[in-house]
Amino acid sequence: xxxxxxxxxxxxxxxxxSVKSQDLSNSNSSEFQVSEFILLGFPGNHSWQHWLSLPLxxxxxxxxxxxxxxxxxxxxxxxLHQPMYYFLGILAVVDMGLPTTIMPKILAILWFNxxxxxxxxxxxxxxxxxxxxxxxxxxxxxxxxxxxxxxxRPLRYPSIITGSFVVKATLFMALRNSLTTxxxxxxxxxxxxxxxxxxxxxxxxxxxxxSLSCDDDKTVKSIYQLLLAWTLMGSDxxxxxxxxxxxxxxxxxxxxxxxxxxxxSTCTSHLILILFFYTVIIVISITHSAAMTVxxxxxxxxxxxxxxxxxxxxIVYALKNKEPRQGxxxxxxxxxxxx
Numbered sequence: 001x002x003x004x005x006x007x008x009x010x011x012x013x014x015x016x017x018s019v020k021s022q023d024l025s026n027s028n029s030s031e032f033q034v035s036e037f038i039l040l041g042f043p044g045n046h047s048w049q050h051w052l053s054l055p056l057x058x059x060x061x062x063x064x065x066x067x068x069x070x071x072x073x074x075x076x077x078x079x080l081h082q083p084m085y086y087f088l089g090i091l092a093v094v095d096m097g098l099p100t101t102i103m104p105k106i107l108a109i110l111w112f113n114x115x116x117x118x119x120x121x122x123x124x125x126x127x128x129x130x131x132x133x134x135x136x137x138x139x140x141x142x143x144x145x146x147x148x149x150x151x152x153r154p155l156r157y158p159s160i161i162t163g164s165f166v167v168k169a170t171l172f173m174a175l176r177n178s179l180t181t182x183x184x185x186x187x188x189x190x191x192x193x194x195x196x197x198x199x200x201x202x203x204x205x206x207x208x209x210x211s212l213s214c215d216d217d218k219t220v221k222s223i224y225q226l227l228l229a230w231t232l233m234g235s236d237x238x239x240x241x242x243x244x245x246x247x248x249x250x251x252x253x254x255x256x257x258x259x260x261x262x263x264x265s266t267c268t269s270h271l272i273l274i275l276f277f278y279t280v281i282i283v284i285s286i287t288h289s290a291a292m293t294v295x296x297x298x299x300x301x302x303x304x305x306x307x308x309x310x311x312x313x314x315i316v317y318a319l320k321n322k323e324p325r326q327g328x329x330x331x332x333x334x335x336x337x338x339x
Contacts, residue, residue, distance in 0.1 A: 034197035037122050037209065038115050039105070043200045043295045053110035056307065060103040063310035067092035069331075070314045070324070077327035083161045084146055088318050090170055091139045095310035098132040101125055102306050106202045119189070122204040127185035129203065129306065131177050133281075136309070137236040138173030140274055142166075143317070144243035147270075151263070152250045180232065183224060191215040201299050203306075207285075229285070237278050244271055269316050273309060280305040 042049055070092045074080045102125070108114040117125075150157050184206055191213040201208040244267055251263040284298045284305070318324040 034193045036118050038198045041109050059307045059311050063099050066314040067095045070318050073327040083166045086166045087143045094135050099307050099310050101128040102203045123185045123189045126204045130181040134177035141236045141239050142169045144240045148243040151247050
């Protein structure tokens with residue numbers, strides 16, 4: 001009997017110890033919730049990062065200055081007060097907003113070693129990035145539809161692509177992208193971040209932040225993000241490819257070889273920039289999901305994806321056209337020459 005009682009006391013003591021340890025671990029997990037993230041910058045050797053800051057800063061300045069210039073030209077030149085150039089103006093605003101959401105913080109990391117970012121700032125940046133990227137995708141769709149109607153249905157263009165169409169299409173895209181991207185940052189903010197807070201990235205990317213989560217329930221949130229990517233980006237890319245395919249089909253039927261060549265050159269440059277925009281998104285998603293051993297590639301692509309298209313869009317979409325070039329020469333008070 002004495003031995004049985006001793007065994008019972010030992011079992012009870014073990015049970016109490018296990019309960020206390022569980023309570024202690026739970027209190028520790030809640031106590032050690034991280035309050036900020038640390039953006040480590042580019043993965044790997046950090047000695048060369050200061051040199052990378054120079055081309056990134058130049059690209060950022062080019063994106064800002066070129067897009068501001070496009071807005072000034074469109075505003076001053078009366079001949080550019082058309083739906084096509086209104087879309088270019090909206091794209092210019094988006095192209096200033098997208099790099100501005102990330103570049104100041106990246107340059108602060110590279111120049112001043114300012115790596116800490118608070119929870120609200122991180123998730124606000126995450127939302128802004130997704131919203132601006134989706135908005136750029138939506139404007140690409142609007143511009144592709146505009147070009148399709150102008151080339152394939154020229155007689156109906158004035159009645160279809162009107163100022164009212166521009167306003168409605170822009171409002172629809174703004175509402176669609178601002179509302180559908182809210183759950184991404186909200187889901188990320190609702191996760192538990194127990195101990196890890198160092199992000200191998202220059203910005204608060206969704207995949208980079210949520211990989212630090214100690215929350216086990218990720219199925220619903222991952223499914224939503226996957227569906228959002230396919231429905232938003234997938235549908236936009238499909239509409240763009242369809243529009244440009246119909247444009248190319250119509251252009252190839254032109255009797256004038258010079259007109260066909262000029263239209264093909266314009267469409268090709270547009271398509272190259274658009275395909276770069278979407279291809280990088282796909283590559284980033286694949287490399288993150290595949291857990292690459294060289295994380296520098298997706299991180300660098302992610303940063304360049306938010307800087308290169310905004311810097312090149314004004315050149316490819318606006319300054320290659322005669323009217324904006326003429327407006328630029330007038331603004332600079334130079335003689336305009338060229339076809």
